[in-house]
Amino acid sequence: MGRQNRIFKDRIYEQLSRIGKGISSPKRLELLEILSQGKRTVEELARETNLTIANASQHLQVLRAARLVESQKEGLYVTCRLADQLVGDFLRQLRILAENRLAEMERISRDFLKEKKGMEEIDGDTLWKRVREGTAILLDVRPIEEYRERHIKGSLSVPLKELENYLPNLSRKQEIAAYCRGPYCVLAVQAVEIMRKKGFKAFRLKDSVQDWEAKGFPVVYG
Amino acid sequence: MGRQNRIFKDRIYEQLSRIGKGISSPKRLELLEILSQGKRTVEELARETNLTIANASQHLQVLRAARLVESQKEGLYVTCRLADQLVGDFLRQLRILAENRLAEMERISRDFLKEKKGMEEIDGDTLWKRVREGTAILLDVRPIEEYRERHIKGSLSVPLKELENYLPNLSRKQEIAAYCRGPYCVLAVQAVEIMRKKGFKAFRLKDSVQDWEAKGFPVVYG
DNA sequence: AAAGTATTCAATTATTTTATTGAATACTTT
DNA sequence: AAAGTATTCAATAAAATAATTGAATACTTT
Structure with a gap:
């Protein structure tokens, strides 16, 4: 297929997988879902997700690397937010897909x-x-x-x-x-x-x- | 927040992350993109993605675990297909999100x-x-x-x-x-x-x- | 300027994922 | 039934990711 073509594809799919990696951890998904409601400090996010602050910070770095989350220092705290409206829409799509494809989703909700x-x-x-x-x-x-x-x-x-x-x-x-x-x-x-x-x-x-x-x-x- | 609530959330996000894991590897994304055009045998998929057959088979198992891909034996070959129209739509959304958020996508295309x-x-x-x-x-x-x-x-x-x-x-x-x-x-x-x-x-x-x-x-x- | 606090960095360990190889399985064809 | 072939399984090594801890950084407040 040609070496250049192969390199091109590998590079492109490497990029796409950045977003996949972002949403491949349960805790990161929970962080994203919280952020879809509005901005939060790292401290608040850690508390709401039962993570240590250092750990939350690390997950947030992965999310920033995937360009799903942006953050900036505001006074004493770093506040995070979804990087774009599109990210929230994408997460909704993910949820809809999971509800359609994964029977466990409904079972877990029903049990609860x-x-x-x-x-x-x-x-x-x-x-x-x-x-x-x-x-x-x-x-x-x-x-x-x-x-x-x-x-x-x-x-x-x-x-x-x-x-x-x-x-x-x-x-x-x-x-x-x-x-x-x-x-x-x-x-x-x-x-x-x-x-x-x-x-x-x-x-x-x-x-x-x-x-x-x-x-x-x-x-x-x- | 209550122990039961925490367990519920952990279970739900665990499920959502199955799909995230599915799309967290460049090679799996390439497999999915090929399958979005129609069904393929494991052999064909391996060839098109430059993977060994055993390796492709393993990635396909991850995709099956995420319920993104279905497969069945047809004669001598196992043929795979996207599990649902929704999966293809979701992949398109992912691509659109990546093109919007990851500047590298455009740079790689332009270079190529x-x-x-x-x-x-x-x-x-x-x-x-x-x-x-x-x-x-x-x-x-x-x-x-x-x-x-x-x-x-x-x-x-x-x-x-x-x-x-x-x-x-x-x-x-x-x-x-x-x-x-x-x-x-x-x-x-x-x-x-x-x-x-x-x-x-x-x-x-x-x-x-x-x-x-x-x-x-x-x-x-x- | 010093003290205090929130956050990130760095290092370590544990865990998970990936790639590779060869053997086992299941189906076809002869 | 035997031989052939495609696919998966199993085991291993290599690589990447996650969690934890303590130190370092950067900003605020006093």
Whole structure:
């Protein structure tokens, strides 16, 4: 096939594999998923992923080498962010591919959610209609900064930590849906459990803001 | 965050990383790209990628473990194929992400193509208009089986190996575009070089059939 | 300027992945 | 049934990656 051609191909696929290497470790994928919600310091990332700081820093270097993540010093901390909107889209594609191809994905979710109530698939059209009509209420249970960055139109920011305090403002007659960072973030699951225990009609919306937007529903950018 | 939650996340990201591992090796990416054009035997794959058969077989096992590739014994050979249309789409996304994020991609291509003529970006709309009008001709220089699987509407199958024989049927007055498996396949580059040497007005279309289809142009399935 | 703190670097060890080789397996053809 | 061939398995060595620790760096605050 020609030596030059071989060298060319090897070089190109070498480059493509940089991105593959970036997403070949579970911890790096978790870091990326967190960053898809907004910027974070190395310290925050380490805490959220159960990594030591040195270890998180090392993984972040791999992600920077793959040009998936950018970071800069801001005051005392180094803050990291996804390098591009495209990276977030690509991660969503990866998730969709995995859900389609890897039967284990669904099994793991089912095992985790079994016996938990209110975790059934929610139909977006119905939910959005009810939120608009005011017959259902939609809570964004992520930290407030993430809500400020972008959130589902019509949703209320009630970070999980403040949910208990917020409950008096909610009615037990109304349907309440909670969402967070997506199907593998557990904030909404926890929120629904808390509300169900206290007798609220709570449901979980699996979607992230980006999923919701991809389905054609409206999103508010901060 | 709760032990159960941590275990859940670790399991999910472990699964996602299976796909990441699949695409973390240059050779596996090359195998996948070949398979995106249609099924192949292990032997053919090994030959096209410059791998030993045992080595190719091992990489293919990794790809099967990631559920990206499926294979079955057909007569004397094991034939492999992409497990799903989604896999091909995902690979295209990866390529697009790499082209956007990794400056090296363009540099490597430019270095490879430098001093080669007829490799400039071709505008799809103009090309398609000319092909329709008959003022330009479009050659598919891949092996005929790939053409039969799917090809750009209006294109003619002239596998690279048969190009020399086919040249008498072509006019030096007409514009001739050649395409193959995509921007990192060198068949069209070689075809254009051959034709240019003999005085034909040849150009290269970088797109694969799938790229062409994604841009909204018509494709014929076999 | 000194002290304090967040982050990265460097070195080590453990683990995983890759390439290579030869043997084993499974199917075809004769 | 025997011979032939394509593919995979198994074992090994080489290479790359991951986690851990302590030291070094760079910025802030006092």
